[in-house]
Amino acid sequence: MEIKKGIAVSPGVSIGKCLIIDSEDYRIPRRQIEPSQRMAEVQRARNAFRDAIQELTELETAQEQTAGGRIKDIFAVHLRFLRDRSLRRKVTDAVHSDAISAEYAVSTVLREIASHFTNVKDTYISERAADIYDIERRLLKQLLGHTREDLDCLREEVIVVARELSPTQTAGFNKAFVKGIASDAGGRTSHAAIVARSLGIPAVVALEDLTEIVHGGDTVIIDGNRGLVIVNPDDDTIDQYEAYSAEFVALGHKLDTIREKSAVTRDGVKVMLLGNIEFPSEAASVLDKGGDGIGLYRTEFLYLNRPTEPTEEEHYRAYAQTVGVFRERPVVFRTVDLGADKYTQSKRFAPEPNPFLGLRSIRFCLQNLGMFKTQLRAILRASVLGQVKIMFPLISNIQELMQAKMILHDVMEDLDEESIPYNRDLDVGIMVETPSAALTASSLAREADFFSIGTNDLTQYTLAVDRGNELVSTLYSPSDPAVLRLMRMVIQDAYKSQIDLSVCGEMASEPEYVMILLGLGVRTLSLSVPMIPEVKQVILSVTMEDCNILTRKVLGMNSERQISNYLRNAARKILPAAF
């Protein structure tokens, strides 16, 4: 039994068999073995070759009936590689001479071969590196249990363990079978965390070297309340956790009873609770959990896991489906927020040296007008089906907003010419998530129908902390006085200009921040769907007077630690079970 401490990012407890996911950019960690283990490790490597050959032979035979020669050729080539004695010898020699694990030997040997191909000038031949990576994955799959490819065809419940999860990987999850997530890297707002919360499964991140400790198929417990991962727990621990898990589920059921209630403070102030969604399939769960609409519809999913850009029809179908569920309730579409990720980086000749300060989000859209207009057309077409709003992300100056609005008007004119109906008066707002936007909120407010504060990026950019970097992630906190002061400015400017304001970052999903947000004047929260009941429970339990007093106190404090302790204590008094 081994207990690892990380950061709890999504509540709940899960016990299950773990599945390790490797990512293409990630190397299998070097693991030294005892000299006495060498023979056993060599045997593992041999078995992996044998099993991979068997698996591939079956695939090849199955292919014979169906597809044409191309795929068969690929399988045939891979089979010959697996049967190649000199390749096998290279792997087993590496295990022997360097005393390393079979996984690491497979990975280093094959990556060395792959890099040999990558360095060839002829593009046709250099692309063959992909074949080698495929062979590597096939072997690693035998050694590690499963791999990424199997995520969409899971047959049993698993706990996913990864170095770091990419959006592409999580988009491929078969959500019915993933019971928990644990990752080496990441912070509260890493992708793994966001996805786990939206799925309502427990997650713990920043575990540093978990992937080196677990083996595929090990039993693990994910404690998403305390931030613990227990590898190969003993029977007592499992019993203890099963009881604890049941208790937690019971709390969830208790909260379900408030689903029909409006989120109103004890002194009668109504708060609108909207859901943040990542996939159209989550739309229905917003209503299930008692949400009033969608405050952040992330539209990037359409771009993931595919080689080509989505068509206008594909955009439209996804949007129309969601808007149809909500009808008169608001659905806020955030325009494509790609950037600083694989999608945009892979399209570049050389990766950007500093992608978070680079061509991302609205900047990327403004330089890729064809793609941007396609999405705007689809949103506008869907606008006749309900209460659709458009939100531009990462606006950092007024010119960007003007330019984006101008393009929206161009698209409107195109639709007019084609006599395609849309709602001409739909609200167009921005996310305030850069310090520059926060500082110029008063002028941006004249051009925007609403603001939504994106606390994740606002915190990252204000504090100059990469939220995904575990070395500095402790510095990342929305309760830093700098962040709170910027937020107060934005909220006051929105009030002065009489435009709508909401908060849609992860901060809004955390019960401990509810009081300060209300005290700062926020009346609309857009949050991770499974957290809606808990946040509602907090709102139902407080008075605005409590919130105002707390906020005045907090704004007088100078340190993040003091503020976050104060907020946590205050929240614990209200909803003890959630902390």
Add this chain to the structure above:
Amino acid sequence: MQAGEETLEKLVGEATVEIKNADGLHMRPAMQFVDLASQFDCDVTVSNGETDVDGKSIMQMSMLAATCGTRLKVRAQGPEAETAVEALRELVEVRMFDEPPPEGQR
């Protein structure tokens, strides 16, 4: 030294072949080469002038990364050496791995 070994016939075959198909010696051609070489009772060594590799290993052959126009020296040693070299030459230069030559040479 065992008896008979020195009387064993030292059969050797050698030829220089040029890769003529447009896409070069990528995976599938490498497979064809290895499959053919493996049918003969002899060792096959292929050299691009810098490295010598085993002509029966797909890993080693494909790592030669021989592009169109590359000249390779094929050497065989063993009872079927001559037939092997001739068959391999035919595969590379005449059949061109059943692939087209570069544009303009068709």
